[in-house]
Amino acid sequence: MKQINKIFGVLLLLIALSGCNNKYLEYDESLSTVRFIYNIAEQDSVTYSFALHPGVSEDVIDIPIQLIGLTSPVDREVGVEIDKEKTTAKENDNFIIGQSVIQADSITGKLRVNVKKTSNLEDESLVIAFKLSENANFASSPIDKSTYKIILTSKLIEPSDWPFNEYSRVKHEFVIKVTGKGTNYSEWNAQELIYYIGELNKALYEYNKEHPGDFLTDENGLLVTF
Amino acid sequence: MMKKIFIFLLSVVMIIAINSCYNDTGNYDYSQLSNVTITAQDTVYVTQFNTLTVPVEIDLDGMAEDDYTYSWRLWSNEIGNKLKKSISDTKELSYEVVEVPGSYTLVFTTTNKLTNVSEYKTIDLMVQGVISEGWMVLQEKDGKTDFDLIMSPYFSERHQEDIILRNLYESVNGEPLQGHGLKISNYFALGRYQYVVILTDEGGVRLSATTMQKTYDLSTLMFDEKPLQPENYFYFDYYWCLGRGNEVIISDGRYYINELLGEGYTEPILKDGETYRASKWGPKQLWTFKGMIYDELNGRFLGIQNPYLTATPLPEAVGRKFDWNNMGAKLLYMDTGFKHYDYGLMEDWDTQELSLYVLNFDVKNNFDVAMYSADNIPELANAKYYAIGERGNVFFYATDKDIYLYDYAGSNTGNKAHSVPIDERITNMKIFKPLVDRYITSHPYDNKILILSTHNDNTGEGKIYMYKFNESVGTIEKESEKVFDGFGRILDMDYNYAKYGS
Numbered sequence: 100m101k102q103i104n105k106i107f108g109v110l111l112l113l114i115a116l117s118g119c120n121n122k123y124l125e126y127d128e129s130l131s132t133v134r135f136i137y138n139i140a141e142q143d144s145v146t147y148s149f150a151l152h153p154g155v156s157e158d159v160i161d162i163p164i165q166l167i168g169l170t171s172p173v174d175r176e177v178g179v180e181i182d183k184e185k186t187t188a189k190e191n192d193n194f195i196i197g198q199s200v201i202q203a204d205s206i207t208g209k210l211r212v213n214v215k216k217t218s219n220l221e222d223e224s225l226v227i228a229f230k231l232s233e234n235a236n237f238a239s240s241p242i243d244k245s246t247y248k249i250i251l252t253s254k255l256i257e258p259s260d261w262p263f264n265e266y267s268r269v270k271h272e273f274v275i276k277v278t279g280k281g282t283n284y285s286e287w288n289a290q291e292l293i294y295y296i297g298e299l300n301k302a303l304y305e306y307n308k309e310h311p312g313d314f315l316t317d318e319n320g321l322l323v324t325f
Numbered sequence: 326m327m328k329k330i331f332i333f334l335l336s337v338v339m340i341i342a343i344n345s346c347y348n349d350t351g352n353y354d355y356s357q358l359s360n361v362t363i364t365a366q367d368t369v370y371v372t373q374f375n376t377l378t379v380p381v382e383i384d385l386d387g388m389a390e391d392d393y394t395y396s397w398r399l400w401s402n403e404i405g406n407k408l409k410k411s412i413s414d415t416k417e418l419s420y421e422v423v424e425v426p427g428s429y430t431l432v433f434t435t436t437n438k439l440t441n442v443s444e445y446k447t448i449d450l451m452v453q454g455v456i457s458e459g460w461m462v463l464q465e466k467d468g469k470t471d472f473d474l475i476m477s478p479y480f481s482e483r484h485q486e487d488i489i490l491r492n493l494y495e496s497v498n499g500e501p502l503q504g505h506g507l508k509i510s511n512y513f514a515l516g517r518y519q520y521v522v523i524l525t526d527e528g529g530v531r532l533s534a535t536t537m538q539k540t541y542d543l544s545t546l547m548f549d550e551k552p553l554q555p556e557n558y559f560y561f562d563y564y565w566c567l568g569r570g571n572e573v574i575i576s577d578g579r580y581y582i583n584e585l586l587g588e589g590y591t592e593p594i595l596k597d598g599e600t601y602r603a604s605k606w607g608p609k610q611l612w613t614f615k616g617m618i619y620d621e622l623n624g625r626f627l628g629i630q631n632p633y634l635t636a637t638p639l640p641e642a643v644g645r646k647f648d649w650n651n652m653g654a655k656l657l658y659m660d661t662g663f664k665h666y667d668y669g670l671m672e673d674w675d676t677q678e679l680s681l682y683v684l685n686f687d688v689k690n691n692f693d694v695a696m697y698s699a700d701n702i703p704e705l706a707n708a709k710y711y712a713i714g715e716r717g718n719v720f721f722y723a724t725d726k727d728i729y730l731y732d733y734a735g736s737n738t739g740n741k742a743h744s745v746p747i748d749e750r751i752t753n754m755k756i757f758k759p760l761v762d763r764y765i766t767s768h769p770y771d772n773k774i775l776i777l778s779t780h781n782d783n784t785g786e787g788k789i790y791m792y793k794f795n796e797s798v799g800t801i802e803k804e805s806e807k808v809f810d811g812f813g814r815i816l817d818m819d820y821n822y823a824k825y826g827s
Contacts, residue, residue: 290584293633294548294591304598 131168132237133177133201133208134244144248146224149216150255150272151281162210162229162247166201167240175201178234179210185228188251193217194227201236212249220253227251260285262292263299263325267317277302299325360386361393361435363446369431373455374490377420379448381433390416394436399450402428423496425536426454456490456537457481458759458823460776463509463523464787466813470506470525471495474537474821475809479770479791480759481823489809494523494530497537503527506816512560513761514585515568516825524555524574535824543574546589547581561609564665564687564762571616578602580618582634593618593629593636601627601636606659608667608686617686619659624652624674626684626692639692646693647682654680662713666694668720670711679705681720681733702731702739710754716772717797725750728777730799742801749779749788752815757791759820772796778815787812 137143147160164177177199181190188194197211210229219225227249231240239245257266262284263274275281278295287295303325307314315323364382371377385393397413397420406427412420418433429450436443459476471492476484494502504527511534512520519534522543529543544553554577562570574581574590580603581590593616595601601620608617608626616629618636626649627636642648654671657679662668669682679702683694699705708722708729718734721742728751730742745751757774760766770793777790789812793805 288588290587290589290591291548293594294589296633297592297594300594300596301598304596308598 126169128169130238131166131171132240133164133166133231134240135231135247136163136165136207137244143246144250146250146252146256147214148256148281149220149251149253151258151275153275153279153281156216158214160212160214160249162212162249164199164201164208164210164231166206166208170204170206171201173203175236176234177201177208177210177237178232179229180232182228182230182246185248186226188225188227188249193220193225193251194249196229210247214249214251216253220251224250224252224254255281258282258284262287263296265321267319267321267323269315269317270323273303273306273315273323274299296325360384361388361437361444362386363433363435363444365433365446365448368449368451370451370453371422372453373422373424373426374496375422375455377418377422377450379418379431379433381416381418381446383416383435388437392438394438396434396436398432398434399424400430402430422452423499424452425497425538426452428452454535455488456493456535456821457483457827459821460757460789461509461511461521461819461821462778462787462789462812462815463506463817464813464815465506469495470502470504470816472506472509472523473812475789479774479807480757480820487809489811491811493537494532494539498539502530507555508558509817510558510560510819511821512572513764513822513825514560514562514570516764518586519822519825521821522558522572524553524558526555528553529555529558529574534821543590546583547576548589548591551577551579557605559607559609561611561661562762563612564610565612567763573607573616575603575605575607578621580607580616580636582616582629584615584634591634593634595636599627599636604656604659606656606669608659608661608669608684610661610665610667610685610687612687613689614686619656619669621655624654625650626652626686628686640690642693645691647696649684649692652682658711660711660713662715662720663718665715668713670699670705677706681731697733697737699731699733699737702729702737703741704729705731705739710751712754712756712775714756714772714794714796714799715758717795717799719756719772719794719796719799721754721756721775721799723751723754723777728754728775728801730801732798742799743792743803745777745779745790748783749781751777752780752787753778753818755818757820759822761822764825765822775801776818778812778818780814785813786810787815789815789818 149155179199193215195213199208199210201208229247231245233239255268255271277299317323362384365379369379395414395416396411397418399412400409429452431448431450433446434443457476458481459474461472461474463472471494474490474493476488478484504525506525508524510522521532521534523530530539531541531543532539556575558574560570560572569585572583579592581592583590601618602622604619604621607619611617614628614630615634618627620627626639628639629636639649642650654673657670657672659667659669667684671680671682679699681697681699684692685694686692704724705722707724710723712721720731720733722729722731726744727741728743729739731739755776756772757770757776758772759768760771773793773796775792775794778787780787789809791807793802794800
């Protein structure tokens with residue numbers, strides 16, 4: 100009987116001790132890095148056209164960055180360097196990179212880039228290419244999310260949400276002149292879009308009336324209509 | 326071993342015992358706690374616009390009532406509702422509840438004047454709604470515009486007796502309506518979207534149809550930001566498209582349209598320098614077109630179509646009864662009538678002759694249905710108010726004193742049908758039309774009640790008269806007269822639909 104009690108006792112002890120066995124996966128707390136956040140289409144670049152922002156000669160572009168790893172109670176600077184091989188824009192003349200920081204207890208940050216309009220942007224597009232680099236705070240970034248490009252231009256480009264049928268540069272300029280808006284047209288609700296198309300038709304009528312025989316025509320030789 | 330345990334336990338007991346001997350020498354200012362007890366219901370129900378009374382029993386522990394102050398406070402439990410107010414400073418609460426239906430907290434506080442010690446009783450207050458379908462009466466009284474809501478067994482089976490909610494706008498919104506009233510109307514789309522619109526000479530407001538809370542200043546919904554000079558408002562649903570429709574504001578000759586669930590009013594698109602001046606009236610039975618302007622500038626109709634609500638002239642009217650592109654007349658009144666046609670009374674620009682045109686804009690072409698010469702119809706030229714029935718060839722018109730029935734489809738004559746009392750004059754006339762295509766499909770009095778408003782210039786009192794009439798031919802049953810009084814100068818009136826699904 101004493102033997103049986105001993106066996107039971109040992110078994111109970113083993114069962115109790117087995118409860119202390121930690122089977123949870125452990126996160127590698129030592130891993131800490133960052134990556135760029137691409138848009139839904141996974142594009143690794145953004146085009147900034149000064150032509151879409153009338154009257155603006157300097158602007159700020161924020162490129163979002165995602166933390167991979169655990170948050171920290173202190174601010175951590177992100178290592179960013181210019182990819183000189185791919186960059187055609189001139190630092191200080193066309194752009195200035197600001198400090199990029201993942202703030203304390205935050206899982207995202209941003210790379211702030213000041214962009215400047217120069218006369219050569221009328222003729223050519225310039226590229227600013229960045230890559231995330233290893234530093235004391237963060238290890239190397241995943242290779243597929245470590246680069247980003249800004250394409251600077253002063254030419255009009257067709258916005259992805261262009262709502263005025265056929266696109267042309269002349270039509271786009273006319274829209275900006277009448278509505279003061281060069282991009283992000285999807286910000287208008289349906290009724291607002293109707294209102295602006297009405298305003299564009301009125302303005303187009305007035306323009307054509309003031310230019311008899313020389314109606315507003317686009318770069319392809321087609322009459323502009325809305 | 327036992328000895329050690331005993332010594333340990335004894336030590337613990339000693340420490341506890343010694344700790345209780347600690348002398349608290351702190352310098353505190355103690356107040357005598359009150360022995361007041363408050364007894365009241367934990368939950369109270371009240372109907373909006375009724376008087377709230379809450380019986381409270383207080384045991385003051387032998388103190389005099391004068392030694393205490395009392396207060397009642399109220400706050401909303403609804404997220405986003407920041408209402409918080411004091412409603413009484415007497416023990417006996419008697420408060421007319423204007424708060425919108427919902428859940429509230431009511432707190433009764435009694436405070437000892439000498440010690441400032443308070444006792445509280447928290448009560449859950451449930452305000453139940455009372456606003457339902459009924460007849461809205463926009464009026465001016467004592468220099469202020471507001472509206473009353475008549476809820477009656479005439480309009481709904483849910484009411485066993487007549488109830489009139491007075492000055493609803495100010496009661497609910499806590500501020501008077503700005504400007505002089507012009508128009509009150511309703512909007513009902515897809516069941517879920519119901520509101521009331523009031524136009525004034527200073528703009529207007531949109532209200533929730535179920536609570537009458539202001540939701541928008543209309544001026545904030547006008548994209549062109551031109552000052553509102555409202556002339557008319559109407560809503561029309563598309564018969565062939567479940568629940569969809571548009572609302573229209575006519576302001577300073579401009580036709581502003583708000584498509585279903587659109588978030589603002591805009592003029593339609595006009596191409597190639599097209600211009601117009603909109604009549605305050607317009608067709609409402611539409612499907613091919615999203616809207617239809619009667620252009621007073623050119624005496625024609627302009628159809629509004631997709632894409633993007635573009636207004637264009639209608640197809641040519643070759644060989645038709647009349648030329649809808651060249652009416653050459655002023656539109657005096659238009660409404661949807663029998664067989665869902667639009668009936669327009671027009672005055673020729675040159676001859677001033679009157680004609681009644683019947684149009685069908687539910688098709689893509691051949692809009693002419695009929696034209697009746699109305700030039701010799703008694704007092705029609707002096708008429709100020711009109712009402713057209715949809716269940717028969719019924720056309721009422723009224724001067725200041727008399728109501729006439731125009732038998733356009735039969736003898737093409739007009740006959741006096743009724744007169745108002747000698748010291749009153751008519752200020753408005755409507756036919757009761759409570760249906761919404763496909764949503765509210767039947768009502769026992771649909772198109773069977775004529776509603777008049779009158780004003781007595783000597784007493785300043787306004788009245789509402791309701792009469793049943795034969796919906797096929799318009800004969801008024803004078804013995805059915807029902808009167809509501811106690812109004813000011815009535816400016817306009819319309820039906821407020823029942824909350825969908827209620």
